Amino acid sequence: MQTTLAALAVITVGYILAYLVFDRLRDRFGYVGGAEYVIIGFLLGPRMTGLLGAAEVQDLTPIVSLALGWLGMLLGTYFRLPALARIDTSHLRIAFTEALATFGFALAALLALFHYVSGYAWPEAIIQAVTLAAVATLSSAAAVDALTGRHRPVSPLVPVLQFTARIDALIAVAAFGLLLAIFHQGQVSLTVRPPTATEWAVINVAVGVSSGVLFHLFLGPGSRSDEGQGSRLFVALAGAIVVASGASYYLNLSPIYTNLVLGFILANSGAHRDVTRLLLNTERPVYLALLVFAGAAWSPSSPELLFVAPLFVLIRLAARLAGGWVAGALSAPPLLRTPWLGRALLAQGGIAVALAVNYTQVRPDLNGDLILTATLVSVLLFDIVASREVTQVVAASSAVGDPATPTDVARPEPLSS
């Protein structure tokens, strides 16, 4: 009895203290992360107080799969075709150059690390390197959005950063989805021929497309607002995401990728406004729930914390800066030219954690803890510095309004609006 009460007390005090510390960061530097939720998950989990045992953490899989799929679907809804068609070609060029260059730099460094330094065979090295390269490529528009929420955004760089963050996420999720398809894990039934890597990739897309078409039909073409508030749409959407995620898990594929395709199709259907609004409104709770789970499932070892995670942070920083330089200094038009584009894209956000959690579920046999540790450390550190870096880069590129001036600019509409 005393042990359990002590555990509850430790968790409560730890959580409140962590909140207060990060709240100061929020006030002073515009911190956009949720590190206190990783801490509370870690305190609750089997590694610390054990209030949530390993079995209970596994029992949370439906919530976690919902969270992974939710974030994937939200990403998919950003890519609404009519809005994409209106985007400046220079923005597209910068975004794709930055994303691919960052991915390429990170992948090269991580392949060298896993194959030549750690001594893994090429297939294992590729799986881990691509996963972490995808995590490194991910960037979040949260810091930029926070900046636009606090100041008057007059810099032409702001929409470029917001779009580039989404393309970063797209490239990362697609790379990870393809990785799980190409290096597919698991046995098929004896009655069928094992699909080839290409066939798994096609199956992965097909699951997403068929789910998207079916849920487009399920939700119907019109708005659901007449059926009374968003809660019923929430149930339908949660069901759709869990079904699509369940199918992906069943096949050992990525539910984030599947739901990205599903979100893309729904974003281009009749119900897109309601779906996008609901996903945006619930993004933060879903992200924080994922952080709690990641914290509970987190079991870091000393070598990971002392060696691999810091090394990954350095690799990501270097790749981000290099990728940003290639895109911002070499491929950007004069008005948008900046060598520090990568500095403004340091925030990683929820999808990075989602990818790492997904990896631990599909490939627990291949350094799942290491990937999760490196990702969590990276996300938590970069989220702390991201806002300050964005502010400096945007200010340097042209001008940020007077920080004291209250804004009348709401969070920018996603591309799907």
Next chain:
Amino acid sequence: MIRRLVVLMLLVGGAVLLEPLRAPTEGVIAPRSLFLFGILLLTADTFGALAHDLRVPRLLGYLVAGLALGPSIAGIVPVGVLEDLSMMKRLAVGLIAVLAGAELRIADLRQRGRVIAFILALQTIFVLVAVVATTLFAARWIPFLAGLSASTAFFIALLFAVMLTVNSPMVTLALLTETGAKGPLSRTTLGVVLVADVVVILLFTGAFSLAQASLGGTTAGAGVIMGQLLWEVSKAVLAGVVVGGIMSLHLHFVKRELVVFAVVVVFATAGAAEALHFELLLSLVIAGFLVENVAPVRAEPLVETLHQAAVPVFVVFFAITGAELRIEEFASFWPAVVALVLVRLIAVFGSGRLGGLWAGAEPVVTRYGWTGLVPQAGVALGLATTVADRLPAVGLSIQTLTIGIIAINQALGPILFRRGLERAGEVTAV
């Protein structure tokens, strides 16, 4: 509606096509369970909308969806999947318990305390007397009383009757949320079913110990039984105070991310309840009650957030509850089931009418108060499972009969209560 049903069938068909692409594997949560949980949610949402169109409570649609997909009928959601989803159900129960506690206001209790006490006392007495008398009178048709001595039969009948005094806070809250009902009938019913939850745990613990002793399982005296009973309740109360304190600290210092916080609190409390063996539902009701009524913080944001999250939570709870119903098991006992449902209904009707009349309640409470006491759901099922697990000699047939009665009350109760709320003029949402 037809479009949705076709989509659901296509989804299930698609799942069959995917089946050969993975060899069966064991996991704590099987991927199949996840997929079927999604299907269950979508079917419940569809059936809920259908129920709404038919002017019956949505929760009945959720229950029917669960029943249709569950092991009793289609078998699409098998027993193993339901076991995998037990944590989700516990989360749903926990969140609603916090909301239920926060809905119980001291001012209401003071104002309606007399009415609540009269109706509750009469309900408990009437149901206990009527059910014990009926089961003893018709002992030859009641499977679990066969071959027992008179005193043992009495204690077993008493235990069985206690389970039929249980109401359903989940159904009450779900209907109040769905209909937006506000007024004396809503407040009184909520008060009765929530306080009844505490009373029934006390009664059940006592009746269970007596039944166990009479079957030769234990020879504990009345003092020991009372001590155990007080210890069980004390642990739940203490846990409720601690959890209420934690929630108050959060509302005081943090004030945000309330959904995530509530989910984490429920999981942590569930973990503690398992370790310390206290009643999760009771402790969370107390926690919610303390945050709303005692703590020096504004509880409205938490209550508001829980209200917003309530619909998905109800869908999960009732769909899983529906899937867990095993109607085939009590089919052979249907005459006893129907007779006992009628006896309980008459007892509940009498207690509601007389309780309201004697306590000087508003006419709508006297006239329709009984309708809110008919529904039974999760708590009663939980007690039946406890009896089946811990009294194997008679427990399984008690559980079977109880589940049959609960199934009917679960279907009939929401319709009656909704009608009562409509007649009382308290429904605000269509």
